[in-house]
Amino acid sequence: MLVYVDDIIVTGNDSRLIQQTLDALASRFSIKDPEDLHYFLGIEARRTSSGLHLNQQKYILDLLARTNMLSAKPVNTPMAVSPKLSLHSGTKLTDPSEYRATLGSLQYLAFTRPDLSYAVSKLFQFMHAPTTDHWLAVKRLLRYLAGTPTHGIFLKKGNNSTLHAYSDADWGGDSDNYGSTNGYIIYLGSHPISWSSKKLKGVAMSSTEAEYRSVANTASEVKWLCSLLSELGIRVNWPLVIYCDNVGATYLCANPVFHSRMKHIAIDYHFIRELVQSGSLRVVHVSTHDQLADVLTKPLSKAAFNNFSSKIGVTKAPPS
Known part of the structure; x- marks a missing residue:
């Protein structure tokens, strides 16, 4: 059950259990007749034979x-x-x-x-x-x-439970104080389930540092999502994978030796090395042309933006 004040979504794979839950609620509270999900907190849900489209x-x-x-x-x-x-x-x-x-x-x-x-x-x-x-x-x-008023996220049937993420950083892209922008997008199978675009605190001294801090932030979110999915009874396939387009940052994540040029990075960012060494996480290099998080770190040209926006899972609503 997803509860927000007096709005509730009840969902699951067992129709009998769902009905029991609705009956139990009705025995204690005055509720409206249950109906299929169409609209919830400003989000429209359009169901098709192949999945569910969410838009606003x-x-x-x-x-x-x-x-x-x-x-x-x-x-x-x-x-x-x-x-x-x-x-x-x-x-x-x-x-x-x-x-x-x-x-x-x-x-x-x-x-x-x-x-x-x-x-x-x-x-x-x-x-x-x-x-x-x-x-x-x-x-x-x-x-x-x-x-693009009907664009949104499409959740397809038969999705797998492989958790992977794309992490990127725009080093020194802020024209006021040369701060870097961190962007990540995390997928469960082919579905984007978490994304962020945020300015990093402080000024990174190299692109490798900016990307490394971005990967660490992404790993923190991935770790939290694993905990949440575990509570929901969803088994995640291991190891988890984060795709990064910076070779230096990818190498630094797997290198147990504390590099002299990285002594100034806060210790809490280095927790990612423990995840890599334990085998629960892999940080993999990906080409810049395939870095889906690029759309979350900087403004892009029309061609690049259209290419990435469709790949990250933003689609037009299917016909009613």
Whole structure:
């Protein structure tokens, strides 16, 4: 059972047990007649013969109507590659309330839209002092949504329980303080189940350091997911695999020798070596062209973005 205040989803493989659960609830509480899952907390569920599609079409259309962007001309990417946004680009907004409210609404879309994660994360870095350029970037993101309102995550039948992840970092990509952006996306079989785009604390002294810290953050999330899946009775296939496109970081994860140039890295990042040495985790090198987490670390061109967004699992809703 998934419970949020007075909304409950009851699911499982045993129809008899599900019915027993519903009967037990009905004996103690006043509940509505059970029905198939269609809508839950702003997320629409469309069932087909091959699986379940999750999207937030109604939420997106309501947001576009509220911001007067329903008839806006669509664009192909959520954020322009250039010029890079910075704290000082543009003129400071006299009333930042609309910027903050709209961006807060956009954050909720990350539940079904990993393709929005980087743009939303980047724009959140200007919440304290948004400018006209930042507001234009928010409007571009809304224009992207105007062209992709039915996009979401498709959960296919017959999925396997192999847990693997893609980890990436954009070293020194922040034009204000040269901070790095960490991005990861974690799959259970072919389904994306967790993703993040976040600015790393501090300045990494090399691309290897940035990527190594990113892999460590990904490993931490993977470890937590393993614990959660275990509680849910889902057996995960071992070893777990994290794909990284930096050779130095991949080597560092498996090297038990504490490298002299990495002494300044916080000790807590080195827990990944224990996971690798115990055989529960493998960090594997992958080509940059196949690094799916790339879409979570930087703005991409139209061709690259369309290629990666489809590969990470963002698809159009199937016909009703």
